[in-house]
Amino acid sequence: MAVGQRTVDEETTPARGWGLNTWDSPWLNFKFLLGVAIVLLILLFGLVGPLFWDTDLAYTGAGPLNKPPVWAEGGLPEHPLGTESNGRDMLAQLILATPSSLKVGFLAAIIGMGVGMVLGSIAGYVGGWWDHVIRTISDSAITIPALVVLVVIASYVQMTDTTAMALILALFAWPGPTRLVRSQVLTLRERSYVRMAHLSGASALEIMFVEMLPNMLPWLAASLTGGISAAILGATGLEVLGLGPTRVPSLGLIINQATTNAALVRGLVWWWLPPIIILMVIFVGFFLMTIGLDEIANPRIRQFSSSRRERTAAGELPAVGLVDDGAGGEEDAALKVNDLHVHYFTPRGEVIAANGVNFKLRKGEILGLVGESGCGKTTVAMAILQVVQPPGRIVQGEVRIEDRDLVSLSGKALRQVRWRDLALVPQGAMNSLNPVTPIREQIADAILAHESIGRVELEQRILGLLNDVGLPERVISMFPHELSGGMKQRVCIAMSIALNPQVIIADEPTSALDVVVQRVVAQTLLEVKERLGVSMVMIGHDMGLQAQLVDRIAVMYAGNLVEVAPVESAFAEPLHPYTQLLIESIPSIKERKPLNVTEGLTHDLRDPPPGCIFQFRCKHVEQICRERRPALVERDKDHLAACWLYEPDRHSLIELEEA
Amino acid sequence: MRGLTKEYVLQRFLMYLLTIWMGTTLIFVIPRLAPGDPVSEMVGRLSLDAGYIENADKLIASWKARFGLDAPIHIQYLRYWGNVFRLNFGYSLSHFPTEAWSMVSKALPWSLGLLTVATVLSFSIGVTIGSLMGWRRTPRLLQMFLPSTLTFTAIPYFMFGIMLIYLVAFELDWLPATGAYSRRVDPGWNLPFIKNVLSHAILPVVSIVLTSMGGWALGMRGLMISVNNEDYFLLAQVKGLSPARIFFRYGVRNAILPALTALALGLGGLISGSILVEFIFAYPGTGYTLYQSIISQDYTVTQAIANLIIMVTATSVFLLDLLYPFIDPRITYKRNMR
Numbered sequence: 001m002a003v004g005q006r007t008v009d010e011e012t013t014p015a016r017g018w019g020l021n022t023w024d025s026p027w028l029n030f031k032f033l034l035g036v037a038i039v040l041l042i043l044l045f046g047l048v049g050p051l052f053w054d055t056d057l058a059y060t061g062a063g064p065l066n067k068p069p070v071w072a073e074g075g076l077p078e079h080p081l082g083t084e085s086n087g088r089d090m091l092a093q094l095i096l097a098t099p100s101s102l103k104v105g106f107l108a109a110i111i112g113m114g115v116g117m118v119l120g121s122i123a124g125y126v127g128g129w130w131d132h133v134i135r136t137i138s139d140s141a142i143t144i145p146a147l148v149v150l151v152v153i154a155s156y157v158q159m160t161d162t163t164a165m166a167l168i169l170a171l172f173a174w175p176g177p178t179r180l181v182r183s184q185v186l187t188l189r190e191r192s193y194v195r196m197a198h199l200s201g202a203s204a205l206e207i208m209f210v211e212m213l214p215n216m217l218p219w220l221a222a223s224l225t226g227g228i229s230a231a232i233l234g235a236t237g238l239e240v241l242g243l244g245p246t247r248v249p250s251l252g253l254i255i256n257q258a259t260t261n262a263a264l265v266r267g268l269v270w271w272w273l274p275p276i277i278i279l280m281v282i283f284v285g286f287f288l289m290t291i292g293l294d295e296i297a298n299p300r301i302r303q304f305s306s307s308r309r310e311r312t313a314a315g316e317l318p319a320v321g322l323v324d325d326g327a328g329g330e331e332d333a334a335l336k337v338n339d340l341h342v343h344y345f346t347p348r349g350e351v352i353a354a355n356g357v358n359f360k361l362r363k364g365e366i367l368g369l370v371g372e373s374g375c376g377k378t379t380v381a382m383a384i385l386q387v388v389q390p391p392g393r394i395v396q397g398e399v400r401i402e403d404r405d406l407v408s409l410s411g412k413a414l415r416q417v418r419w420r421d422l423a424l425v426p427q428g429a430m431n432s433l434n435p436v437t438p439i440r441e442q443i444a445d446a447i448l449a450h451e452s453i454g455r456v457e458l459e460q461r462i463l464g465l466l467n468d469v470g471l472p473e474r475v476i477s478m479f480p481h482e483l484s485g486g487m488k489q490r491v492c493i494a495m496s497i498a499l500n501p502q503v504i505i506a507d508e509p510t511s512a513l514d515v516v517v518q519r520v521v522a523q524t525l526l527e528v529k530e531r532l533g534v535s536m537v538m539i540g541h542d543m544g545l546q547a548q549l550v551d552r553i554a555v556m557y558a559g560n561l562v563e564v565a566p567v568e569s570a571f572a573e574p575l576h577p578y579t580q581l582l583i584e585s586i587p588s589i590k591e592r593k594p595l596n597v598t599e600g601l602t603h604d605l606r607d608p609p610p611g612c613i614f615q616f617r618c619k620h621v622e623q624i625c626r627e628r629r630p631a632l633v634e635r636d637k638d639h640l641a642a643c644w645l646y647e648p649d650r651h652s653l654i655e656l657e658e659a
Numbered sequence: 660m661r662g663l664t665k666e667y668v669l670q671r672f673l674m675y676l677l678t679i680w681m682g683t684t685l686i687f688v689i690p691r692l693a694p695g696d697p698v699s700e701m702v703g704r705l706s707l708d709a710g711y712i713e714n715a716d717k718l719i720a721s722w723k724a725r726f727g728l729d730a731p732i733h734i735q736y737l738r739y740w741g742n743v744f745r746l747n748f749g750y751s752l753s754h755f756p757t758e759a760w761s762m763v764s765k766a767l768p769w770s771l772g773l774l775t776v777a778t779v780l781s782f783s784i785g786v787t788i789g790s791l792m793g794w795r796r797t798p799r800l801l802q803m804f805l806p807s808t809l810t811f812t813a814i815p816y817f818m819f820g821i822m823l824i825y826l827v828a829f830e831l832d833w834l835p836a837t838g839a840y841s842r843r844v845d846p847g848w849n850l851p852f853i854k855n856v857l858s859h860a861i862l863p864v865v866s867i868v869l870t871s872m873g874g875w876a877l878g879m880r881g882l883m884i885s886v887n888n889e890d891y892f893l894l895a896q897v898k899g900l901s902p903a904r905i906f907f908r909y910g911v912r913n914a915i916l917p918a919l920t921a922l923a924l925g926l927g928g929l930i931s932g933s934i935l936v937e938f939i940f941a942y943p944g945t946g947y948t949l950y951q952s953i954i955s956q957d958y959t960v961t962q963a964i965a966n967l968i969i970m971v972t973a974t975s976v977f978l979l980d981l982l983y984p985f986i987d988p989r990i991t992y993k994r995n996m997r
Binding site for chain 1: 673674677678681682685686688727748767793795811813815817818821822824829834839846877880881884885887888889890891893894895896897898899901904909912913916918922925926927928930934935938939949950954956958961962964965968969971973976986987989993
């Protein structure tokens with residue numbers, strides 16, 4: 001039985017309810033807020049303008065013709081932005097036109113969003129025939145060039161006011177939101193918290209509004225701001241063509257009048273430019289809101305841009321600082337990990353994922369690296385392979401294969417070592433293969449990156465590799481989606497041995513598979529290892545499986561190795577209390593006992609306590625455990641443990657300190 | 660198993676027909692749903708201009724008969740469809756006796772040329788920029804420079820077009836402002852003409868490309884970032900592949916698939932926007948002809964062009980759909996995902 005069943009949690013923390021009032025809320029996105037500010041400012045101009053300026057001047061004959069703005073030669077103070085060829089005051093026109101352009105956009109987009117939300121949730125939630133019909137219609141409708149239809153409609157129907165135009169624009173504003181809401185509902189429906197709500201008897205509407213809506217809010221908002229600017233664009237387009245309402249001033253209409261009166265050629269810049277500038281500011285505002293909301297909705301984008309920033313803040317190059325221990329000692333080590341420290345530089349502090357990890361992988365052995373979820377075992381694997389993902393970084397330590405320290409290698413030197421000396425059998429082969437290329441190409445990729453061989457030989461070699469892991473030859477030209485999970489995992493094993501590497505890191509190679517396939521894959525790994533004499537680090541949380549496969553076992557807790565021992569003595573005589581806990585938690589059929597409830601990690605990885613990291617869960621905790629960190633030392637033959645219990649002098653040690 | 664399955668093609672073809680049906684029906688139905696009818700509207704407008712028209716009722720009735728608007732609506736609809744199928748839209752009202760269809764087919768090559776070039780350029784430039792922006796290994800200097808290429812993203816094509824005309828054509832006098840070619844050159848396959856056509860196309864193409872490539876770039880950036888986190892992307896690094904191979908075969912190759920879907924879905928918007936560009940640049944393509952037909956109340960040409968644009972758009976989307984399974988081998992399996 002696994003200690004911690006959960007693997008990496010893809011789901012972000014679900015929002016529940018509508019609380020948005022925290023200061024580190026993602027809504028405090030700079031681009032989004034700037035966009036909001038810009039749009040508000042423009043709105044303010046339109047709303048407050050009439051209080052300060054006589055809007056009656058916006059009509060024909062209100063002033064002299066073609067006067068430039070006040071700052072230009074010939075400008076008049078009573079028409080600060082000038083007048084056009086009909087004597088209309090530009091400032092008054094702009095004040096009247098701006099809110100009407102915004103109004104059309106808001107109205108059309110909100111109607112479209114409303115319709116989209118209803119249709120989208122029906123399609124996503126009810127599914128079946130409804131889904132089919134709604135999806136087909138919205139997918140087709142989205143490809144119709146809206147402006148063409150609008151132009152034709154507008155040529156028949158004289159639109160008298162902006163509301164009529166908004167209603168017609170709304171005809172084209174619903175397919176986008178419908179698609180979005182549908183796909184969001186489909187995704188969210190599978191989330192565990194929505195399933196829980198469903199099981200606990202919440203009604204569909206309740207689930208929709210309490211569980212789903214808050215979680216899709218940023219997407220909906222992005223779709224709304226995008227929709228508003230699309231509607232404004234559509235309306236402006238009609239106005240520019242002279243097909244909008246002609247009696248109400250609008251920004252597009254001003255441009256239309258300017259272009260049809262040859263304002264460009266006549267140099268009447270103040271006629272055509274101001275409405276364009278206002279429109280551009282509006283569009284920039286909504287655009288900023290949309291991309292800001294995109295970042296809010298998609299934490300990966302947020303993480304990507306912030307990780308770049310933090311990487312810079314934390315210094316670009318890994319600060320590798322460790323004394324070379326002369327590479328001496330045991331000559332039979334295939335891989336040596338010395339004092340490895342990996343930190344994740346998150347916005348909320350530095351998470352210490354590996355805290356001085358030391359171990360040696362002997363030639364030809366399988367070393368099991370076990371621990372519960374989040375203990376840092378996968379981080380260690382990634383650090384060995386030099387692929388720690390930002391914001392994580394190796395801050396200290398060495399990873400040695402032969403006489404090379406991989407941490408200090410980069411670029412081409414590192415690429416040459418990869419796969420030739422150090423290969424990976426990844427966790428969850430589900431997504432480890434490139435979905436769009438056949439198996440042949442993916443294995444060939446690995447070989448050709450390191451050797452240059454002919455096509456025939458390459459093909460033979462790939463077939464040989466597939467044969468080695470018990471896969472039929474036809475797999476070579478298949479795509480990943482055509483293979484079962486077990487077959488994919490075996491393809492990954494075949495790929496890992498393609499260059500006959502010295503070391504293979506197997507990162508939970510069986511965790512995503514069902515029990516029978518697990519055995520087959522584990523067996524394949526063992527056979528491969530026996531035949532090639534490769535050394536292997538096998539990462540996992542399944543103690544039962546580890547017991548059968550590995551030679552030595554290394555137990556990890558909260559970023560630290562707590563025990564390293566041959567598998568027999570580790571199971572027969574576990575020294576560290578944490579190892580004892582792990583072994584106790586393996587269920588047995590012979591002897592039914594209540595499952596030991598373990599609480600998981602008890603301290604914050606950003607702030608490890610002084611003393612032993614296991615002190616909060618340990619039954620035997622003593623004074624010294626709270627004060628000093630125990631070192632990983634040999635307590636029995638080849639049996640290392642980091643625990644004060646086995647230090648006979650521990651009492652005198654602490655007394656010495658107090659003295 | 661791979662490539663096109665009968666089921667997939669059939670499904671896409673039905674979507675294709677549905678799109679055309681919806682578009683053309685909208686054009687047919689909405690004017691008839693609106694209060695008043697086009698003929699009365701038109702006569703009303705005429706009388707507004709002329710002050711008074713004698714026998715307005717008679718005029719309305721005879722015009723209705725001429726347009727077939729006196730028949731019951733379902734008969735009108737059937738006739739309309741018959742005409743659409745035969746590409747028979749009658750004579751142009753303003754350029755009698757030219758057939759509406761021949762006016763349309765004269766305009767089509769200009770639009771197709773302009774839009775194909777502009778779309779291909781903006782999509783490929785945008786996708787390249789976005790891919791580089793979403794890749795961790797892009798050189799720092801490039802990373803800092805790339806966002807500046809998105810400056811014009813939020814600006815609609817035609818506004819940018821107006822400014823380009825003013826600056827480049829009028830103020831600097833570098834390029835011609837309007838039209839597809841100058842009167843002084845002879846149309847034909849000769850070098851001066853081709854040069855002339857190209858110089859006229861630069862400004863419209865630039866205004867479309869510069870303002871629309873940012874959208875593709877931003878979308879592609881998001882997709883690349885997702886791919887960056889995929890297991891196969893990590894494995895490609897661990898395999899020791901060259902950065903270029905990882906970037907193209909594992910990164911872009913996967914990230915571009917949804918972008919292509921977006922391209923198919925976005926064609927309608929692109930074509931919509933080009934109407935305004937053609938209007939601003941007086942470019943004699945379908946968009947400009949559509950505008951002119953509306954101004955001169957040439958209803959047959961209006962209908963012909965609108966239907967044609969809808970059909971061409973739907974056809975391009977259909978062709979992209981047919982291409983898709985060759986790029987994404989999974990498509991026939993997950994066809995319900997789109």
